[in-house]
Amino acid sequence: MKTLYLLRHAKSSWKDTGLPDHERPLNTRGKRNLPIMAHCFQAEIDLPVKIISSDAKRTKKTIRTVADHLGVDIANITLTSDLYMADADKLLTIIHKIPDQTRRLLICGHNPGLTDCINFITNANLVNLPTCALAIINAKIDHWSELTEKSAQLIKILSPKSLINCEIDQ
Numbered sequence: 001m002k003t004l005y006l007l008r009h010a011k012s013s014w015k016d017t018g019l020p021d022h023e024r025p026l027n028t029r030g031k032r033n034l035p036i037m038a039h040c041f042q043a044e045i046d047l048p049v050k051i052i053s054s055d056a057k058r059t060k061k062t063i064r065t066v067a068d069h070l071g072v073d074i075a076n077i078t079l080t081s082d083l084y085m086a087d088a089d090k091l092l093t094i095i096h097k098i099p100d101q102t103r104r105l106l107i108c109g110h111n112p113g114l115t116d117c118i119n120f121i122t123n124a125n126l127v128n129l130p131t132c133a134l135a136i137i138n139a140k141i142d143h144w145s146e147l148t149e150k151s152a153q154l155i156k157i158l159s160p161k162s163l164i165n166c167e168i169d170q
Contacts, residue, residue, distance in 0.1 A: 038069035054083035088116035133159035
């Protein structure tokens with residue numbers, strides 16, 4: 001059994017239209033939602049987990065905040081340009097290369113690739129994985145290379161709009 005967590009970066013800013021897309025930071029809503037969501041993810045993400053993230057500014061901020069809430073050292077996060085705007089095929093290529101002893105994998109990336117990947121490997125018919133949302137997927141496989149079309153099950157999606165299901169300590 002393998003567990004795949006697909007996380008879309010928190011809401012990013014379009015304020016500076018001259019800024020390259022790769023360098024866009026989080027906007028006010030993203031900065032507000034991210035720590036709340038990261039707190040909620042603590043109860044959902046089983047450790048140990050291998051973490052790979054796009055190297056875009058918005059994904060780096062997102063995954064560092066999540067890792068901090070999980071108690072994962074940021075030195076253990078792999079940042080890669082291969083995930084920047086990766087489509088479903090590219091995501092699967094990356095996933096298929098994960099060592100088989102890794103049981104849980106967390107990828108932080110971008111749409112539409114994440115949504116397309118979820119729809120391909122599960123029976124889901126998502127229109128859009130929202131920003132700052134986490135998809136939890138289980139696959140009854142022994143090798144990551146066995147993750148193929150409709151080979152996994154979407155367990156749940158946690159998004160900012162589903163916060164009512166998350167109790168936050170005040």
